[in-house]
Amino acid sequence: MEMPAPDAGILARKAAIVAGLQALLPADAVISDPMETRAYECDALTAYRCPPLAAVLPSSTEEVAAVLKFCHEQGVPVVPRGSGTSLAGGALPTADSVILGVARLNRVLETDYADRVIRVQTGRTNLSVTGAVEEDGFFYAPDPSSQLACAIAGNIAMNSGGAHCLKYGVTTNNLLGVTLVTMQGEVVEIGGAHLDAAGYDLLGLLCGSEGQLGVVTEASLRILRKPEGARPVLMGFDSSEVAGACVSDIIQAGVLPVAMEFMDKLCIRVCEDFAHAGYPDTEALLIVEVEGSDAEIDEQLAKILEIARRHNPAELRESKSAEESALIWKGRKSAFGAMGQINDYMCLDGTIPVSQLPFVLRRISEMSEEYGLQVGNVFHAGDGNMHPLILFDANKPGDLELCEAFGAEILKLCVEVGGCLTGEHGVGIEKRDLMLVQYTPEDIESQLRVKDVFDPKWLLNPAKVFPLSSTESRRSAAVADAA
Amino acid sequence: MRPQDETELAAAVAEAAAAGTGLRIRGGGTRSALGYAVEGEVLETGGLSGITLYEPGALTLVAQAGTPMAEIEAALAAEGQQLPFEPMDHRGIFGTTGEPTIGGVVAANVSGPRRIQAGACRDSAIGVRFVDGRGVVLKNGGRVMKNVTGYDLVKLMAGAHGTLGVLSEVSFKVLPMAETTGLVTLKGLTPEAAVGAMSRALGSPFDVSGAAHVPGPGSVTMIRVEGFEGAIRYRSATLRDLLADFGAAEVSLEPAENAAAWRAVRDADAVAGGGGDLWRLSVRPSDAPKVLAALQAEAALLDWGGGLIWARLPEGRDARPALEGVGGHATLVRASDATKARLGVFHPEPAPLARISAGLRAQFDPRGILNPGRMG
Structure with a gap:
């Protein structure tokens, strides 16, 4: 992945820029030593690294506003950063940029059970939002796999999902209001504890804009009462096609499981070796979970099991205890980690119409042979959000490039069958150059015009989301303007 | 003007843009009274009609913007599914006639009682095709329910009242229709007590999908749960007990009665x-x-x-x-x-937001021809 060359003028002014930032923030909130800025050189897309000019760690909305206003005046690009868990390179800096980390903005500002809303600073981690309310029986629904580490700021920037969004939706469906700081340093309130903010849906526009339209410092999030209980059932099938058909039939029968997770043979084996979850040795595995009281769970599972039996499952096992349920999920949730222990891999995130599941899985396995690279499939089957894991050897010259080429082919296939490039990870730099597969140049232009409104100088996370060729004139105009 | 397809629609808008002619966009005309009155040549979307794609097993429906709501609701009902957000029918409050269209629902982000549980229209909308004020056909989102590829203009178009583009096609995530509806009713509560009761119900683990109150003498407070029959019997009864200190609640599982009650709430x-x-x-x-x-x-x-x-x-x-x-x-x-x-029809926006809104309008409709003045 190519990144734009850093602006020599900004690099030359580093000392003055750092001094300017130090005048705005406490001494320990500005990091400019080249040894220390390396901590911010990459996110979870570790194949790409570049230390920033400096990193700042503001502790208040006012400090964020002061930093952005200063960088705007100085014409310095800013790369916002939550916890740095982006798999798409969303927080990858350039050498001439300032990383704006929100990690110190981590307080809970208000918890209101009567109105079912929590107000937090956005550096707070996803899991600790639920942590703040779970003793009282509530939770925050979006649950990305990185929820232990990832920040709400990043969740909003990427519109993160998780395993339970078939029922509860993704971040955008659970976000009621934000405090937004614009690149010009203005502080703006959008929405709040009420539903449906006034005017154009700017909240919807901000969510998923990958830190390109502004920096969100506070968020009002919808919290929900925890269900009385939940129980998963394991289903093993002799082929992926049959598993896919079973998913479709369950949905069509009017049952709405809270999660439906799919794993193929390679993932089943790796996860089983890692977690000893008791997974059957079959071609395909489904974990289907429903919620409610015991009697309600029985009622739903009876319908689901009846449908599953029509597809001649090789294995059908209902969890009998909380321990068994935890074990079943442990296997699934450790999929990425377990796979990482045996091999380097690249994780894709394309979404396809559920009806195309069998076809796409077959094509991926054919392509896997053509490229000579193994693929494991683990994904949210209910909503068609696939996560093919392509195995490669980072130490073998050319293998990463081969893997990236294979990945691009899979994502093109996702778009061809009516899906999209990314379901929950975001475009970042990773899928930037594939945007023209999904969108026409006019479609892209319509999105660039939105950024023009919020950030006319193109300083916020400028080299992301869109192909560099389509943003070049705007970015270079900004550089010329600054000079 | 009544274009028959998206290409004709784009040509009509491009022509109006060149001439600087304002366009009054009209679906079924049942909600034309929302916002400020618009001067301009009428652009009807009724020619762009029909369900383009419906996959019940994928919970996905795509329809042209001028498709009548009745057609969409019938197609969904035939498969035991529905639009999750329960869109209001505005004919009651405006005294209009005609057939509401799906494009009008999206343009005004119309939702109903289930908004509180299943989200608004904008939450179920997963894709749009539209013609901007230059006459260019654009798309955003698609037909899959998880999609973070680029900016979410679907949300921006929902509730923009046609001022940023003329919708030509919309896609939705749909949901199964519940087997049974349970209605828990409390009578005679003050607004304070009613909000307290509704809040307690919504804070319960029972997935309440409607909570409404008609104040006044003989006030009525209604809580709705939806699902399979066994679950609904259990949830309705448990809710009644949970709310016992607000009064003796009645429980009804009678389909026609409950549907009528919530239709009345939906349509205000x-x-x-x-x-x-x-x-x-x-x-x-x-x-x-x-x-x-x-x-x-x-x-x-x-x-x-x-x-x-x-x-x-x-x-x-x-x-x-x-x-x-x-x-x-x-x-x-x-x-x-x-x-x-x-x-003022719409709530005044703080200056920075007003500037962003005006900026967006200028980008999507530089000549100011799409429903000019509708939103002020």
């Missing part, structure tokens, strides 16, 4: 009749009793557990002072043009 029947101005306020639910008292409404309805207030006020009286000191916003839904002009 309680405030639809009579003269006066009609306001719609979105507030923090626990602020609702205070706001309601300040409004001194001739008739009112609380939906969304108190978060949505419908209020009929004497002609010309401003509802916005009732929001002082609390958050939220108020929209003047039904009033004379003179009152709309004087009080």
